[in-house]
Structures are given as C-alpha cells and as structure tokens.
Amino acid sequence: MSVPRPIDQPTHRPHLNSSRLAMPLPVLLALLCALHAPASSASTATYSLSPGQSLAGDDKLVSSGGKFALGFIQIPGSDSNPSGSGGNSTQLGIWFSLNRVPKLTLVWVANRGGSPVAGAASPELTISGDGNLVIVDRGKVAWSTRADVTANNNNNNRTVLLLLDTGNLVLRSASNASDVMWQSFDHPTDTLLPGATIGLDKVTGRSRRLVSRKNRIDQAPGAYSMELGRSGVVQMLWDASVPYWSSGEWNGDYFSSVPEMTARHLIGSTFVNDDREVSFAYHLLDETITMYSFLDVSGQRKMLVWQDATRDWVTVYVHPTTQCEVHAVCGPFTACDDSAPAPCSCMKGFSVGSPEDWDLDDRSTSGCRRNTQLNCASISNGTMVGMADMFYAMPAVRLPYNPHSAAGYVASAAECEQVCLSNCSCTAYSFGSGGCSMWHGGLLNVKQRQIDGASSSGDGEILHIRLAAKEFRTRKNNSVVIILVAIGAGLNALVILVLVVVLRRTRRNKRYSETLDKIHGGSGLVSFRYSDLRRATRDFSEKIGAGGFGSVFKGSLNDSTTIAVKRLYGCYQQEKQFRAEVSSIGILHHTNLVKMVGFCCEGDKKLLVYEHMPNSSLDAHLFRSSAKALNWRTRYQIALGVARGLAYLHESCLDYIIHCDIKPQNILLDALFVPKIADFGMAKLLTRDFSRVMTTTRGTIGYLAPEWISGVAITPKVDVYGYGMVLLEIISGRMNANEECGSSGDGIVYFPIQMARKLLEGNVMSFVDDRLNGDVIVDEVERACKVACWCIQDREFERPTMGKVVQILEGLVEVDTPPMPKLLEAIAGRSHSACT
Known part of the structure; x- marks a missing residue:
C-alpha cells in the first residue's frame, strides 16, 4: 500500500523544476454540499504545465489573473467511489480561486462519466509522450484528453497546458496560441461560464450540453441535462429524453421565455445559427463581477453572482421558476x-x-x-x-x-x-x-x-x-373512556375519581403508543420521562454494564421492546457526556453504529436510551475464557463492519466525527453478531472547514495514538490507530495491552510488535487465536494483519483512511507489507528487557 500524503502540509512558495510543478493547495476536505473553504493564504502567477512537469497532491495551477484554480480535490462519501464504501474519492477539478470566492465552488471536473481516482496513492496530472493530458494513478492512465495531438503538432515537447482567466483549461502548442488540441470548454459538466458555449455542431453532430451532478457531493452525471438543438431552442431534459422546460425562440436579444437576460444589464449574449452550428454564449458587461450559470441537482438552471458583502452567492434568476415544474423532481410515489x-x-x-x-x-x-x-x-x-x-x-x-x-x-x-x-x-x-x-x-x-x-x-x-x-385500518375507539366521559357529569365524587384515574392511564398508554411509533418508525429521538424509564428498567434493577461516566441497565417498554438505558453520574462530566453523545450519535443512522432511541433530561437526571445488544460487547467474546470462541468468518465480518462504521463517521457525516475511544468494550454485537460502535461520550465533532482539532487527551491506554501523547492537534487518524489495535485483538484473541511479566508495568503493547515481526517473517498464522484451531482463510488473515500494521504506524499520514481500510478488507485494493512501527518496537524492546 502506498503511503498517503499528509493532509496538513505547510504552505510553501511555488517553484518550477524539470520534474514537478509544486504549488500550495488549501485544505479542501470540506464537504461539497457546505461549499465553505478558507481563503488561500498564498497566490501564484504560475498557470501552465509543460512536458516533464506534473501536478499531484496539494499542487495547483492558478490562472494568470488569479480567478480560477486547478488541482486534485477530495470528494467525500461519493457514490461513484469504485469501492462502493462511501469513502473519499479524488478528482481533478477547476474552481473559483479562494482568494476571489472564499466558498469552494467547482465549475468543472475531469473524468466525470468514469470512476474517480480512489486510494491513498497520489494521482498525477502530466502531459504524456503523445502530447495528451493524462491522469496517472498507481502507474496506470486513469483519464486522458485523447486529442489528436500528433496531427496538429509534430513536436510534442512543445505542447503546453494553460488555465485561462476565463476558467478554460487549454492544451495547445507552446509556439502557436491558436493551435488548440483540447479545451475544457468543449467538455462542460454542469456549469456554463462566461465565454463558454453550449450548442450543436451540425456537421459532426457533436453536442456541448450541461448535465447536472448526481447530488450535492457526487460529481457523476445526474438525471437532468440542458442542450441547444437544431431548432435553436434551449431545452431541459430528464433522462436525456423527457423535455420539461423550453427557452422559446431567439428574438435577436434574448430567448422569448427568458426576458431576464437583459433586464438586469449584467450580461450580453451571442447566438449563432447557421449551416455549420447552432450555439449560445454569454459574456459579462462588467468584468469586476463574478458570475456563473449551472444546471442544479434540482433540475433548475440557476444564474448566480458573488456578493462580497454577504460573502455568498446571490441568485439572479432560476428556470423553471418553480421546483414542481421540473420533471420527476421528487421521484416516484x-x-x-x-x-x-x-x-x-x-x-x-x-x-x-x-x-x-x-x-x-x-x-x-x-x-x-x-x-x-x-x-x-x-x-x-x-x-x-x-x-x-x-x-x-x-x-x-x-x-x-x-x-x-x-x-x-x-x-x-x-x-x-x-x-x-x-x-x-x-x-x-x-x-x-x-x-x-x-x-x-x-x-x-x-x-x-x-x-x-x-x-x-x-x-x-x-x-x-x-x-x-x-x-x-384505524385504531378502535376506547369505548370505556367515551362512556365514562358521557356519564361523568352525573356521577358522584367517587366515579369522578375513577374517571380521572382512567384518563391518566389512557394518556400514559397513548404517550407510550406515540413513543413506540417514533421508535419503530425512526422519526427521531424520543424524549422520555424519568418515571417512564424507571418503570421500564424496574427501578434500574438489571445492570448490564458500567463505564467511566455511568452505568447501563436493561429495560423493556410496553410492547416488549428491549432497551439499554445509560444513567450518567458526576456533575460536570455528566453534562459533558450527555451533550457529546446526543450531538454526535443522536442524529446518525448506520448499520454499524448503535442506534440512540431517546434521552431523558430532568434536572440533574441525565439518561440515554439505546437499542439493546443481546450479544454484549466484543471484549466479552475475545478475552473471557468462559465465552464461546467466535469463528473466523464472524471475526472478519465484525472487523469489516467496524471499519464501515468508522468510515461513515469520518467521511460521510455532515460534520466529521472522531470517536476518540475505539476499543472492544465499545463495540457491541446484536443478535446476529453485527457490530455496532457505541459510547460516543468522548467523541469530537470536526467541521468540514478543518482537518484537525486540538483537544485534551482522551481514550484508553493501549489504543492511544502517539499524537495524543505528543499533544498535537488530532485528526480522524487517531481512530484508525485504535482500530488497528482492535483488529490485532480480533485476530489473536489477546489483549494488546496485556502485561507479560508480573507487575513490572513495562510489558504493555507487546503483541502488536510480535505480530508485525511474524508478518515480516511470513509467519502470521502462528499469531492467530489458538481457539480457532487453524480454521481460517489464510488470505484474509494476511490481509487483516497487513491492514492492522498500517493502521498502527507512528506517523498519522502513513495510516490509511477508514474508507481505504474497507476497500482492502473487501478485497478491492491490494496492500503492501507495512514497515515496523518504530515507536512500538522501541516500547516492546524495553518491555522485553524488563521481562528478561
């Protein structure tokens, strides 16, 4: 496995040499649906790429006037990720320079219809030997312009790539500016920039049209398109076949259905319809403004202008004007x-x-x-x-x-x-x-x-x-209540008292019914009353677990739904734990995350209600001698499920969530041994504008990444480290923090290095839990061991993302043998000496 590049490299001055074009790129891990990014702290006039040079990692090209930038950008949670894991993918894109528009706004991406580059290896953009622009990923060409360069330019070494201030990426001859082999304006995605055209070449039949993206994140082609046909009318189509909006005919100044084109005096237009082509383009009447038009995920074409005062985009006009005029915008039923x-x-x-x-x-x-x-x-x-x-x-x-x-x-x-x-x-x-x-x-x-x-x-x-x-079917009316209400006015005080009791019981049952509807319907968190939870747990009589912040009790609701109730204690920590868990896990829904049913907050009483996990936590099955040993298939599926849950937290949530305490005790197992990550009391929310966060040390010894001890800002890679330790324990059935020699206290964190050595020696089977009696899949054991050793590397940027871990465990990506973690090796060496 190639070592990932660090995501927080310091900004450096750009320099150009014979092998690489190195330029700074602001941290662009912000979720695209939020479209917020910090302004770039440095600018550059470097806007070309020549043969022998390449663009990779955080490098970028900036147009001569500083309006646009080109580089590789991570697309979080993209469905088009070839792994299918929902992890990050990488694509080459053009966006408005963050110095001009400090809100990340993509206007073009390469290889839109194909698979984006995914993986820890850094793709490179370069000019190939035949003069074409190519993206090379792990030694293979992932995308190419496929232009007929040799027919236009016999000297490929003179081909040059430029990013113009119009946002057009141009591959042309270095000596002849009019000799253009390829340009991004001929291959638009969902955006029409000033100066770009949509239309039809009547001779070749080639169409330049806009196609919406799949959703706010995924840049793959979506369901809606906008094109200018032979009739000279712009149409919007669903599924490339069903028209739902038309611009009307061109009247010499604007399309008849779009009078707004001239009303605001912001743009001028060019319309051509002759024997060779039909095309439309617009240009800005005031070059100081920043404007663009695009076909939105909603199927509406929008014209936006950037407003410095509000630091946001402002809508100029939208077509169709109402959302419901877009065909199939809400989907079936x-x-x-x-x-x-x-x-x-x-x-x-x-x-x-x-x-x-x-x-x-x-x-x-x-x-x-x-x-x-x-x-x-x-x-x-x-x-x-x-x-x-x-x-x-x-x-x-x-x-x-x-x-x-x-x-x-x-x-x-x-x-x-x-x-x-x-x-x-x-x-x-x-x-x-x-x-x-x-x-x-x-x-x-x-x-x-x-x-x-x-x-x-x-x-x-x-x-x-x-x-x-x-x-x-409707619920039957409660006839008892109706009769009692009807005759209540004529009864004596005793009957009235009985009526009050009945009504109170009815309200309580109704409240329970509504609560159960919410639980089973997944309509959000339920706010429980303390008395209800006390009754459900039989006065907190059946304790099933305990932690640093409280105890967990088994309970049952009226319909026999089993729940787990965590009762928190400790004044300050109680409030902190309560807020952390509700804010992090309360709104999440994933197969491998424990489901929070609801909560109770009455004064100093803070309780959290979860779905009950009948098979307890993972540590009970790995480390207790009385427990029946899990077979290899179950262990591997648990490892894969935990990886998927962490990948969701790190890469697919609105805000990144760092769990901070990954260990077997916090991995619960349902009736089918499906793993559920639990206990988010130490979790840290990380907005997508930032890649790391400063926080106090938290977690459990034996699962703490080195950066916790050094006191630097942390990233989701601390969870990757903890996962690596857990994976080793799943394989070996032994605690990584076990003490090998009495009470010396120096023997912890020994088994990871023992396994790493056996991996390097090609003898990982001797590390597998003896209780399995060799009944394992050898390829999966080797794959899991390699992943675990990559996850516990000393330097965070050498560890893979959890999305990459999922791909490896699923067998979609090959993984190399990792190096020995030096820090753990040193600790293990000292421990061995002490034991000797």
Missing part, C-alpha cells in the same frame, strides 16, 4: 407542493426510499416506497387470499406522467377501479372527462394544487392510489 417549505412529500402509504439521497438533494432517484406490499399477487384459482387492495383518493392534483387508457369502454369510476384492481401492475387510476386513465409502476410528477393555502377538490383531478388494505 411523491407529491410536489411549491407552497410548502419542503416541496417533496411521500404519498399516503409510502415512506422515503433513501433518506441519505434525500439529504443530498437527490430525491428523483429513490423517491418513496410502499410501507405495505400490495396483496394482488395473493390470488389462488381466481380467488383472493386475504383482503383485497383498496384505493386512497388524492384530490386536487396534477395527474402523474405517462397515463394509459383502459382497454375497452369504461362507463363509470367504479368500473375504472375494477379494471385497475384486476391488473397487478396498476398502481393508480383516475376517472374524468377523458375517461378511465391508469398508471403502472412508479407515479411521477404528481403536483398538489392549492387554493388559499388549502387543497381543494374543485381544482385539479382526483387520483386514486392503490394501497394494501392494511393501510386503511
């Missing part, structure tokens, strides 16, 4: 309402398909999915088994996209319903003046129409959505 704060919502009987996608503004991909499957398939010999499906009437809507007319004559709404009900693929119908219309599959483009802020059946059509009969 949704309704769009432009008057609502959040325009997209799920239809009755449906829930959000992928909350992760929705959080990143990609709703069109997953939309909503059924809560209960239809019963249509339950037909035997023509007889329905169970209850038939039913229909929910949704009034005042714009009907979905792509309706189908019912075969034959349908005279009434009841007949239309029966026709739909008899077809298992029919998901909705509508009966009106146009007859019987039906829809199959996902329902797209349903828009909720509003009158005076309320839905009205008098405006729009009525859509009948097919649902399982179970969706129409």
Whole structure:
C-alpha cells in the first residue's frame, strides 16, 4: 500500500523544476454540499504545465489573473467511489480561486462519466509522450484528453497546458496560441461560464450540453441535462429524453421565455445559427463581477453572482421558476407542493426510499416506497387470499406522467377501479372527462394544487392510489373512556375519581403508543420521562454494564421492546457526556453504529436510551475464557463492519466525527453478531472547514495514538490507530495491552510488535487465536494483519483512511507489507528487557 500524503502540509512558495510543478493547495476536505473553504493564504502567477512537469497532491495551477484554480480535490462519501464504501474519492477539478470566492465552488471536473481516482496513492496530472493530458494513478492512465495531438503538432515537447482567466483549461502548442488540441470548454459538466458555449455542431453532430451532478457531493452525471438543438431552442431534459422546460425562440436579444437576460444589464449574449452550428454564449458587461450559470441537482438552471458583502452567492434568476415544474423532481410515489417549505412529500402509504439521497438533494432517484406490499399477487384459482387492495383518493392534483387508457369502454369510476384492481401492475387510476386513465409502476410528477393555502377538490383531478388494505385500518375507539366521559357529569365524587384515574392511564398508554411509533418508525429521538424509564428498567434493577461516566441497565417498554438505558453520574462530566453523545450519535443512522432511541433530561437526571445488544460487547467474546470462541468468518465480518462504521463517521457525516475511544468494550454485537460502535461520550465533532482539532487527551491506554501523547492537534487518524489495535485483538484473541511479566508495568503493547515481526517473517498464522484451531482463510488473515500494521504506524499520514481500510478488507485494493512501527518496537524492546 502506498503511503498517503499528509493532509496538513505547510504552505510553501511555488517553484518550477524539470520534474514537478509544486504549488500550495488549501485544505479542501470540506464537504461539497457546505461549499465553505478558507481563503488561500498564498497566490501564484504560475498557470501552465509543460512536458516533464506534473501536478499531484496539494499542487495547483492558478490562472494568470488569479480567478480560477486547478488541482486534485477530495470528494467525500461519493457514490461513484469504485469501492462502493462511501469513502473519499479524488478528482481533478477547476474552481473559483479562494482568494476571489472564499466558498469552494467547482465549475468543472475531469473524468466525470468514469470512476474517480480512489486510494491513498497520489494521482498525477502530466502531459504524456503523445502530447495528451493524462491522469496517472498507481502507474496506470486513469483519464486522458485523447486529442489528436500528433496531427496538429509534430513536436510534442512543445505542447503546453494553460488555465485561462476565463476558467478554460487549454492544451495547445507552446509556439502557436491558436493551435488548440483540447479545451475544457468543449467538455462542460454542469456549469456554463462566461465565454463558454453550449450548442450543436451540425456537421459532426457533436453536442456541448450541461448535465447536472448526481447530488450535492457526487460529481457523476445526474438525471437532468440542458442542450441547444437544431431548432435553436434551449431545452431541459430528464433522462436525456423527457423535455420539461423550453427557452422559446431567439428574438435577436434574448430567448422569448427568458426576458431576464437583459433586464438586469449584467450580461450580453451571442447566438449563432447557421449551416455549420447552432450555439449560445454569454459574456459579462462588467468584468469586476463574478458570475456563473449551472444546471442544479434540482433540475433548475440557476444564474448566480458573488456578493462580497454577504460573502455568498446571490441568485439572479432560476428556470423553471418553480421546483414542481421540473420533471420527476421528487421521484416516484411523491407529491410536489411549491407552497410548502419542503416541496417533496411521500404519498399516503409510502415512506422515503433513501433518506441519505434525500439529504443530498437527490430525491428523483429513490423517491418513496410502499410501507405495505400490495396483496394482488395473493390470488389462488381466481380467488383472493386475504383482503383485497383498496384505493386512497388524492384530490386536487396534477395527474402523474405517462397515463394509459383502459382497454375497452369504461362507463363509470367504479368500473375504472375494477379494471385497475384486476391488473397487478396498476398502481393508480383516475376517472374524468377523458375517461378511465391508469398508471403502472412508479407515479411521477404528481403536483398538489392549492387554493388559499388549502387543497381543494374543485381544482385539479382526483387520483386514486392503490394501497394494501392494511393501510386503511384505524385504531378502535376506547369505548370505556367515551362512556365514562358521557356519564361523568352525573356521577358522584367517587366515579369522578375513577374517571380521572382512567384518563391518566389512557394518556400514559397513548404517550407510550406515540413513543413506540417514533421508535419503530425512526422519526427521531424520543424524549422520555424519568418515571417512564424507571418503570421500564424496574427501578434500574438489571445492570448490564458500567463505564467511566455511568452505568447501563436493561429495560423493556410496553410492547416488549428491549432497551439499554445509560444513567450518567458526576456533575460536570455528566453534562459533558450527555451533550457529546446526543450531538454526535443522536442524529446518525448506520448499520454499524448503535442506534440512540431517546434521552431523558430532568434536572440533574441525565439518561440515554439505546437499542439493546443481546450479544454484549466484543471484549466479552475475545478475552473471557468462559465465552464461546467466535469463528473466523464472524471475526472478519465484525472487523469489516467496524471499519464501515468508522468510515461513515469520518467521511460521510455532515460534520466529521472522531470517536476518540475505539476499543472492544465499545463495540457491541446484536443478535446476529453485527457490530455496532457505541459510547460516543468522548467523541469530537470536526467541521468540514478543518482537518484537525486540538483537544485534551482522551481514550484508553493501549489504543492511544502517539499524537495524543505528543499533544498535537488530532485528526480522524487517531481512530484508525485504535482500530488497528482492535483488529490485532480480533485476530489473536489477546489483549494488546496485556502485561507479560508480573507487575513490572513495562510489558504493555507487546503483541502488536510480535505480530508485525511474524508478518515480516511470513509467519502470521502462528499469531492467530489458538481457539480457532487453524480454521481460517489464510488470505484474509494476511490481509487483516497487513491492514492492522498500517493502521498502527507512528506517523498519522502513513495510516490509511477508514474508507481505504474497507476497500482492502473487501478485497478491492491490494496492500503492501507495512514497515515496523518504530515507536512500538522501541516500547516492546524495553518491555522485553524488563521481562528478561
């Protein structure tokens, strides 16, 4: 495995030599959806790249006027990451210089349709032997301009790459500026900069169009595109085939549907439509302003201008003007309402398909999915088994996209319903003046129409959505309560007292019912009352764990849902622990993170409620002699699951989260031995504007990275170190901090070095837990040992990211033999001497 470059190299003066172009790049690990980055502290006039030079790591090209920068940038949590792990990927991109626009704004990326570069190895941008611009990753060409350079320039050594002040990346002859072999303006992504064109070459058929990105993070092509066709009209398309907006014809000054083009006197336009091409470009009338246009993830084309006073982008105009006019913007089985704060919502009987996608503004991909499957398939010999499906009437809507007319004559709404009900693929119908219309599959483009802020059946059509009969069941009324309320006024004080008792019990049951609905529906944290938790835990009678900040008790709610309740103690630490856990884990949802159900905060009573893990913590299975030994397959899946959970915390959250105390005691196992990272009381939140943070030493001896002891600012790599120690313990079944020789206290942290030596000797099998009796997969053992040794390297930048660890353990990336961790080797040497 190649050693990763440190992410916090000091800024240095750029210099140019025969082998490398070295320039500073501000730390660009900020999440792209936040688009915040610190202003660059240094500027440079170096804006070209010649043969023999390369751009890598934190190097960058800056345009001559300092408007734009080019370099490699990390894309956190990108779905296009070839590993599929959700870890960081690297792409070559152009953005507005942070000196001009101190809010990271990408305007172009290379290799958009392919796989981004992923891995600890640093990719390089260089000019190849044939004169093309290439990205080389681990010795292989990951991307190339593929221009016919030799036909235009016989001397490839004179080819030069320049980043112009227009934001155009140009590969041309060094001696002839008009001899352009390739330029980024011919290959736009989602952004149209001033001076760039969209259009169609009528001779070759080549089109220059904009394509939205997949979501706020992922730069891969999305569902929406904008193009200028032969008719001379700009169209926006969904899935490259369904038009949903048109600019109208060019009238000599502007497109007829876009009068805003001239209203603000900010831009001038150039429109060409002849035998060779049809094209459109715009230019700034005031060169002091910073402006650009792009096709947003939402499917809307937006024109923005930078405002120094607010240090933010300001919208000039948007098309289409309303979100609900964008085709399929909310995805299947949704309704769009432009008057609502959040325009997209799920239809009755449906829930959000992928909350992760929705959080990143990609709703069109997953939309909503059924809560209960239809019963249509339950037909035997023509007889329905169970209850038939039913229909929910949704009034005042714009009907979905792509309706189908019912075969034959349908005279009434009841007949239309029966026709739909008899077809298992029919998901909705509508009966009106146009007859019987039906829809199959996902329902797209349903828009909720509003009158005076309320839905009205008098405006729009009525859509009948097919649902399982179970969706129409309602809770039975509490007849006892109704009778008692009706006769309560005529009863004496005793009856009134009974009524009060009944009502209190009913409210308590209702509160429990609502609480259970929240727990099982995943609708957020539940605020418990202390008395409820005391009752659920039988007055905190069954203690199942304890830590430095409190004890954990097993409890049960009314529906037999088992919970774990952590009761915190210690005044200051109690408050600190409570805030740390709620703020870090309370809003997270991941298979390998323990789920927080809710909390209680009443005065000095601070309690946290989690899902219960029936198989306790990992240390109980690794270190207790009475426990049944975990087999190798289970151990490997636990190691992979913990790595995925940490990768999510480090690379996919809105704010980076450093756990700070990774150890077997904080890894819980559910009924299927799926690992869940727990105990976030020491966690540290790191905003994406920063790559490291200063904090007091925290964690457990034996799992502490060297930087904790040295007192420097920490990064997520401290968790990587702790994970490496845990991985060694999973393999060996022994504690890394065990003392080998009595009470000397000098024998800790010995097994990691023992394993590292055996790894270098090619004898890792002797390090495997004896209880496994050799029943392991040798390749996985060697892979895990190598990963563990890379994770416990002394210098943090030599350790891999957790996203890289996931890729290696999944077998997607090969890993080299790591060097011996020198600091641990020295400690082990002293320990061995003391024991001798």
